[in-house]
Amino acid sequence: MTDQSNSDATPNIGIGRDHLRAFIERIERLEEEKTNIADDIKEVYAEAKGNGYDIKVLRQLVRVRKQDTNERLEHEAILDTYMHALGMAPDLEAGE
Amino acid sequence: MTDQSNSDATPNIGIGRDHLRAFIERIERLEEEKTNIADDIKEVYAEAKGNGYDIKVLRQLVRVRKQDTNERLEHEAILDTYMHALGMAPDLEAGE
């Protein structure tokens, strides 16, 4: 099935209709999930607001915490790099 | 310190520490989920690319399909608005 003898450039014309469709539907499915979660987040913010919290401040808190996390990871990555460069095992387990 | 006698306006100082923290963690949990799904989407695109599809084309297809949906919704909204403007019940049921 789907023996696409594409000897030349043109990729997947006609043959792969269902194939293509499958990819698109997978993507659409995932995007819908993503949208749902985004809605959930909005709901949480709304609920927090209903409890007297300032949404703008909350957003900032979340942002800052994420930033901190990223920086921490960044630092660890740098450390890893150095240790690699020095020929030491980077973390506990052997990488690569 | 931080004797939480909030008999008056200032909302949620001290008391709501854990309360606040709970909200933030719920949000962070959801955002992580969202990120994971975004990554999944990227993987699907990558897989499609590996099967010879042009990512740009794929994105456009997905975008257009979504746009069509939105347009349909928009048209329904317009109909609603017109019926409002004409003083008819818009969406409850077909009156008249």
Added chain:
Amino acid sequence: MTDQSNSDATPNIGIGRDHLRAFIERIERLEEEKTNIADDIKEVYAEAKGNGYDIKVLRQLVRVRKQDTNERLEHEAILDTYMHALGMAPDLEAGE
């Protein structure tokens, strides 16, 4: 041609004060124009309202007309992309 001899790193300190100022003032001038036009638009809506038109409907009309235009452009873009994907010259001239 940036003939400012910045022998070291720090770009445009001191020298470009007026230079910078000129850019900012150009931007501010344009932004003011933009604001004025936005106000004009509001006036037109207000006038239309005074003539018995429903502002919401008007906005929707304008929005839909713009969307139609965008969609047409998008379709052209898709066509271009497909032709690219098929290895044909997309926009050099109208073939067929």
Added chain:
Amino acid sequence: MTDQSNSDATPNIGIGRDHLRAFIERIERLEEEKTNIADDIKEVYAEAKGNGYDIKVLRQLVRVRKQDTNERLEHEAILDTYMHALGMAPDLEAGE
């Protein structure tokens, strides 16, 4: 002026087709102008970037300056209000 005797609710059905069209076209014309100016602004930013300025910083400068202006106007407005409340002529003369 406005000789359309709309004794009942339905506003301007049929009569005002060209009338309506005129409003819409005025709006569209203005919106196009606005878009053009927005593009001009982008160009200025691009040019500034080409001269070695950091766009993000520029934006901040513009924003802060606008903020300052707004605050100044705000303060003047407050002053006006006070003078009104005190029964003094508030804005006849520009002075300070």
Added chain:
DNA sequence: TCGCCTGATAGTTGCC
């Protein structure tokens, strides 16, 4: 008038 909700804008990320 207040709160929601949509549209505009700034920032980020990914592709070329």
Added chain:
DNA sequence: GGCAACTATCAGGCGA
């Protein structure tokens, strides 16, 4: 490294 698409944030308009 520049450019374009996408996302998140913010502000103004609308309705209750």
